[in-house]
Amino acid sequence: MQARQPAVPFSGYQKFVIFILAITQFTVILDFMVMSPLGDMLMKSLSLKPQAFGFAVSAYAFSAGISGLLTAGFADRFDRKKLLLFFYCGFILGTIFCGMAQSYAVLVAARIITGLFGGVIGSISMAIITDMFALQQRGRVMGFIQMGFGGSQVLGVPIGLYLANLWSWEAPFWMVAGLSVAIAIAIALYLKPITAHLAVQRDKSAFEHLLHTVAKADYRVGFTATALLSIGGFMMMPFGSAFAINNLGITNHQLPMLFMVSGVSSLFIMPLIGKLSDKIDKFKIFAVASVWMMVMCVVYTNLTVTPLWLVMALNILMMMGIMSRMIPSSALTSAIPEMADRGAFMSINASLQQIAGGIAAAVAGTIVSQPSKGAPLVNYNVVGYVIVGISMLSIFTLWRVDQLTKKRMENKKVVIPEGEAVLSEGF
Template sequence: MPLALFALAVAAFGIGTTEFVIMGLLPDVANDLHITIPRAGLLITGYALGVVFGAPILAVATANMPRKATLLGMTVMFILGNVLCALAPDYLSLMAARVITALCHGAFFGIGSVVAAGLVAPNKRAQAISMMFTGLTLANVLGVPLGTALGQFAGWRSTFWAVAVIGLVALLAQIIWLPRVIPMEKGNLAREFRVLRKGNVLLSLGMSVMASTSLFSVFTYIAPILQGVTGIAPHGVTLMLLLFGVGLTGGSMLGGRLADTRLLPSLVAMALAVVLTMAAFSQTSHLLIPAAITLVLWGVFAFALCPMLQLLIIDQAHEAPNLGSTLNQSAFNLGNAIGAWLGGVVVASGANLADLPWTGAICGVLTLVTALFFIYRQRQQALRTDGITR
């Protein structure tokens, strides 16, 4: 089973790389396609919206398809999307190729999480999900810096060719290592969407949106903070981001272990830790070593929430785990877009960059409050059920 999870992690690495590497290649893309930087930036927005709106539809459309065939199909779509990006003759073609790749992103992570959780013993489900998400965190540590360097050296199109090769490796790994038959429940369209009427499902998705908003309201502007407040040279920012990536990877594994033992208490603890870390960063960002330590801790706590929230939505949307899990990816990307916008509004208002982490802290408080309300709601439901039983 670890080899099957490794196959999913390789695909996650490629998908994570293709999502974020465009940020480092925007000037190259803009110059080559003769467009402005802001217009090139819409390639990021288009990708996020492709995940938010398209992925749940694709998840429902494939609800009754065999799981292995579905994942292989998503991977083929991923490869095709990156090849089309590499060949795109103009801006609109590149945007369409990015959206095609985005559809694969959300559906693959959503369905892949359900498959990963089903490949292991019940008490190892969150660890299996976190192992898959380790590929996503490693994409930020290795894939994005290397992909950006390759694109700057050999042209931005070379990066998408390289990611397509990663997709081929992931496709072969899944063909070889994923079980031929993966147990699944037959999907029902009405049942799939009926799950959205459940309060606990909506609360779970809300936590994902707010946790992601907290992260990206600050992380989107981390380079200006490190250069303008901490006083780090541009080349030093890469090293700091590498430290942050190490924290992300460790946090994903930690979150998996904690979620398999005490999911909800661990979720509250990590949400609180994010709030405290963000508040601390408003002070530690002025000094190199404290800022570096805070970045590592922030990465640990922020990404420990990912496997926890993914497992939570799978549990709460058990009648439609594929749709629920995919919607969680949509929620994360929606938070990505909201966070980047919110941080931009704060910066444009004239606020000091050193105070921007307070925005992340406030969003983190909303995550924490929602988690506490979720626990309260569950306890009330348990009391009512117990009363009816008696």
């Protein structure tokens, strides 16, 4: 087992950065996550088939992926604070348009706009994290940042569903937009410029920088690992609420409680996994979590009508596997790019993540079917089996990422002064 490493403490400003990035991720994730619990409501309200709803979900992912590729060449040429603020403001406008949508076509167009801006925010945040935090800190940082996922389920999704049940399915989008405006103001006022990467740029043009980043074999290993992880994650999610209601017998009023319980478990699990991944081997945590998740996916997708308490318990167990994969994999992948390439690497990485997720959601929509409105979903268990196969491949690709990271750390012994957190050359 890898030797335990001393924890590198956070400064006061670093704690603020973690908070502002976590709350930003909370809104972006909530905007995407809320589509799943609204799935049954949207499918009935707009008379949508599973395939049409799957396309509405994947529209965000595809546009986010395209946006990331288009901006990758420019990602290291501007102050990261300005980039974050620009794309976050665009995300807010897209979310407002979602709240104004009154038809399926308009909703898809609004999701495309939201994806064009929202899909880049995660990569900018990752570049900021890599610039400001040592590798020995990033497991904990990722744990806190990923709490946005759990927080969206604990607070955002249940409140959003309550508002949707009270008014209409558009209400959650207005809630996200209102909260995001306040966060954007905080970013503009209190986040300091992040410009250290500008001093080490080598490429003459944005296109050359993009090609330079894609050409590196080590980077492509990281891209592949991220894409495979995303395919597995996106396949089950779009139809989660429809499966719970139509197959498991969960009611619309019980659905917020189901998401809240899963989210609360995530808030406890993620910081623990983050701390653990900073102390012991990150890949071992990922591998064990992947096997656990595969077992739970097969069990869950084969359920029929099930008591609410058991559905909650199985959701928590499945969430343990999912979260325990996300944190160590993100930390390991963040160590691959050099400082000059971080923005481009993270943008391309996020693009492939979104595009792979969009393909996964669209493919899941072709696998899953519903004979009639309100009838149980068919072939949802097939999605679970596909996830198992993809997860096996992801274990191998992340093992390669782990080997690359360890090799780089052996070749570049970096001494960290006490209290110092900013490292160069990817560490």
